[in-house]
Amino acid sequence: MSDKPANTIQVLLICGGGGSEHEVSLRTADFIQRELARAPDIHLTRVTMNGDGQLLDGDGQVRELRSDKLLYSASGSAQVVDYVIPSIHGYPGETGDLQSQLEILGLPYYGCSPEASKICFNKITTKLWLSALGIDNTPYQFLCADTPEEIAQAQDALAEWGTVFVKASNQGSSVGCYKAATAEALENALKEAFRLSPYVLVEKCLKVRELEVAAYTYEGELVITPPGEVCAPEDTFYSYEEKYAEGSRALTHVVAEGLSDAQLGWIREASKRAFIGLQLKDLSRIDFFLSEDGEIYLNEVNTFPGMTSISMFPKMLQHQGHDFCTYLGGLIRESVQSASQ
Incomplete structure (x- = not known):
């Protein structure tokens, strides 16, 4: 019973x-x-x-x-x-x-609707929507085919930017992301990325601080936490393995230190604009880059962030003073009640 x-x-x-x-x-x-x-x-x-x-x-x-x-x-x-x-x-x-x-x-x-999920999961459509919403994101080249003409664009980007990230457009959590600083590394990265996706992003590699914001609905109100920070080891980038492995060398801080009021204000405004403009629902983790010269770029919107023992979303929610069971239970009760009316 x-x-x-x-x-x-x-x-x-x-x-x-x-x-x-x-x-x-x-x-x-x-x-x-x-x-x-x-x-x-x-x-x-x-x-x-x-x-x-x-x-x-x-x-x-x-x-x-x-x-x-x-x-x-x-x-x-x-x-x-x-x-x-x-x-x-x-x-x-x-x-x-x-x-x-x-x-x-x-x-x-x-979680989010089918359309919002699809938009945010694809790294290219995310960038197009962010630009339409007036939110800065990192410089990139969009490759739509594994052809000599498209590959030449990637080679030009490498020559201009020195180091690039190659990303399969429709993979999540750093899957299909590769760092390339040489022509050989670029060639290998493109092969792997096109194996995973028909569209590939070649993105300028910047020396940045990686900031993450939890945005979610709590008791009917949109909550946007102050940004936390992920500090990946200097000899690598925040790969899928570093993000989720129990032995990850990456350090996470629930609250990022040393940000100005103006920077905090813009991150909050951009997060709110993204959440409302993309019509997100219930939750998201919104990731930013802060460059050495103080520029802030919205990197990606994760519509269903990880909730493991080392994940940022539940940590930031708890730091905000919110209980996860109260948060999710409230969403469940409200949705079920609305569906029954």
């Missing part, structure tokens, strides 16, 4: 995805599951999506979410689903594909 009250909200937590960020997704789901265990009116069912898109329960049995908003087991039994947490980094969670399915089913869910 369950000790949950009769009006329990049935929440489905979907994690995994079967892609390059599968394991990190599981760790984020672990964090969310622990936090929501403190909410007496929320019952959470966790399933893991494999590379074939199947939802597997803890026993490895296939579960199926159908149009009647019930989660079916192989035996034919079913349970109600009131709300979904798509805890998947990369495809199909951050790309908007899973959210599109939930929209079709009419199920409320945690």
Whole structure:
């Protein structure tokens, strides 16, 4: 027998995805599951999506979410689903594909809409939208094909800028990002990036401080935290491994030091403009670069940031004085109540 009250909200937590960020997704789901265990009116069912898109329960049995908003087991039994947490980094969670399915089913869910997710996941469309919103971002070249003409643009960028980052446009969390300072390194990076994506970004490498802001909705109000800072080792950049490995050498500071009031004000304004202009929902982590000459560039918008033991988003939320269970539980209750009206 369950000790949950009769009006329990049935929440489905979907994690995994079967892609390059599968394991990190599981760790984020672990964090969310622990936090929501403190909410007496929320019952959470966790399933893991494999590379074939199947939802597997803890026993490895296939579960199926159908149009009647019930989660079916192989035996034919079913349970109600009131709300979904798509805890998947990369495809199909951050790309908007899973959210599109939930929209079709009419199920409320945690996080951004399909369109906002898709825009922000693609590094090139993000830059185009940021420019349209009047938010500065780093100089770049956009390559749309692995052809000699396009490669020549990348070579020209390397000659002009000295060192560049090569980024597959539709990969998350530093997957498909390479640093190149020589023609040979550039050639190898482009091959790898085009293997992962049909579009590639070649970005000017700047010596910067990496700042991160948590932007989220708490009790109906948009909260934008002061920026924290990621200090990667000098001999590398903040790669996927450095971002999520337990043995990461990167240092994180919940509050960045030494920023002027003007810099803090602009970061807050740009974060607010991005959150509202891109029509984000519930949460995001917005990352900035602060160059040596004081220029501030918005680097990327992460619509479903990591929530592992070393992740910045939950740390900054907590530093703001907000309890994660209260935060997410409030969003769940509000969404379920709105959906029932």
